[in-house]
Amino acid sequence: xxxxxQTVLITGGSGGxxxxxxxxxxxxxxxxxxxxxxxxxxxxxxxxxxxxxxALAVAGDSGNAExxxxxVSAAVEQFGRLDGxxxxxxxxxxxxxxxxxxxxxxxxVHVNLRTAFxxxxxxxxxxxxxxxxSIVLFSTVAVKQGINNHEGIAxxxxxxxxxxxxxxxxxxxxxxxxxxxxxGLTETGLTASLLQxxxxxxxxxxxxxxxxxxxxxxPAAVAAFLLxxxxxxxxxxxxxxDGGLGAGTPPPRAxxxx
Numbered sequence: 001x002x003x004x005x006q007t008v009l010i011t012g013g014s015g016g017x018x019x020x021x022x023x024x025x026x027x028x029x030x031x032x033x034x035x036x037x038x039x040x041x042x043x044x045x046x047x048x049x050x051x052x053x054x055a056l057a058v059a060g061d062s063g064n065a066e067x068x069x070x071x072v073s074a075a076v077e078q079f080g081r082l083d084g085x086x087x088x089x090x091x092x093x094x095x096x097x098x099x100x101x102x103x104x105x106x107x108x109v110h111v112n113l114r115t116a117f118x119x120x121x122x123x124x125x126x127x128x129x130x131x132x133x134s135i136v137l138f139s140t141v142a143v144k145q146g147i148n149n150h151e152g153i154a155x156x157x158x159x160x161x162x163x164x165x166x167x168x169x170x171x172x173x174x175x176x177x178x179x180x181x182x183x184g185l186t187e188t189g190l191t192a193s194l195l196q197x198x199x200x201x202x203x204x205x206x207x208x209x210x211x212x213x214x215x216x217x218x219p220a221a222v223a224a225f226l227l228x229x230x231x232x233x234x235x236x237x238x239x240x241x242d243g244g245l246g247a248g249t250p251p252p253r254a255x256x257x258x
Contacts, residue, residue, distance in 0.1 A: 007079040008227055009033045009071060011062050011119050012088035014041045016188030017138070020220035021086055025227070026054050033058060033075040033082075035068070052078070062089050062115040068122040076126050084134045084227040085123040087116050090157075097151040105152050112156040116163065124176070132175045134231075136223045137164055139182040141242040145249075157182075161238050168236030177235035179226045184242030186214035209244030 008025055012018040013034030022032045026049045034042045039059035049055035058074050060067025075082045091111040093104060116137050127133030139157045142150040160180055167178040185204050205212045219241040225231060226239065240246040 005029045005031060006083035006227070007031045007033065007075055007081055008084035008086060009035060009075055009082060009119075009123060010086045010088060011035045011068075011071075011115070012090075013057075014038060014045055015088055016216035017183075017186065017220050017223075018086070018088035019045055020216040021088065021223050022049060022055065024217075024220055024224045026050060028224070028228075031055070031079050033071060033078070035060060035062070035071045037061060062087075062119060063110060065118050065122065068118050069125075072122045072126060081130055082123060082126045083130075083132065084136070085119060086136045086223050086227060087119045088138060088223075089115050089119075090138055090140075091153070093152040093156075094149050095152065096149045100152050105155075108152045108156045109159070112153065113159040113163075116160055120163070120167065124171070127176050128171075128174050134177045134227045135164075135167065135179070136226045137178070137180045138219070138223075139164075139180045139238055141182050141184045141240060141246045143182065144238075144240065144246045145242075164238065165236050172235065177226075177231070179231075179234060179236070180238045181219050181222050181226070182238050182240050182242065182246070183219040184208055184214055184240075184245045186216055186219060188216050207245060207249060208242065209247065209250040211250075212243065214241065214243060 008030055010018045010022055010032055013022055014036040025032050031054050033056045034046055035058050036042055042057035042059055046055040046057040056078050058071040091108055093108045120135055137160050139160045142154040143158045143161055164178045164180045222239050222241050
């Protein structure tokens with residue numbers, strides 16, 4: 001028997017991980033509502049995925065509660081329900097704490113934690129009425145594994161993991177699951193400046209025991225799994241997709257030279 005198709009709201013739907021996730025969900029028969037700021041970019045992706053019967057584009061600001069409520073309402077109006085939320089929004093802040101300006105820290109908290117709070121709050125409305133739902137947020141390996149100069153982003157993303165664990169308990173009776181994906185360095189537009197030359201790419205790859213940076217399809221695949229019915233007994237968990245970095249940093253690789 002085929003699983004019943006679901007409707008999933010993807011915030012940051014036009015980004016590297018968000019768009020990869022959207023393709024995976026549509027490929028397996030689900031419907032998606034893509035949410036981000038750029039309407040034209042969203043609409044091109046929605047059209048490429050198959051149009052409004054399977055993919056709806058809703059432009060808005062993830063820091064605006066009214067915009068998020070509008071996206072949730074659009075999902076329910078177009079597809080009848082909202083089964084999942086994947087909040088694929090974040091930022092990269094790499095700077096030692098003593099040099100991190102308060103405005104930069106506040107921005108990191110806003111982009112990474114406040115937007116997640118608002119997105120979850122909006123999605124809970126139909127999910128509580130339905131008595132079902134799955135919420136997937138994005139953390140970072142830097143919460144689990146101390147990484148140099150990551151104090152700001154690690155603190156902001158630690159809030160994501162706290163939200164996931166508390167939400168999993170608070171909403172279990174409503175059959176709403178909360179989980180998080182915690183990637184290592186993943187090659188997306190957001191991290192392009194960190195991988196802009198061969199030296200920085202080799203350094204970043206060497207940090208990960210598997211010897212490379214991640215691709216957006218890899219954390220997206222875990223998010224798709226957590227949104228699906230196969231994980232209906234999984235909640236309150238943080239899934240590392242980090243090339244082994246969460247287990248520790250590797251020793252230097254031996255030179256292959258003669």
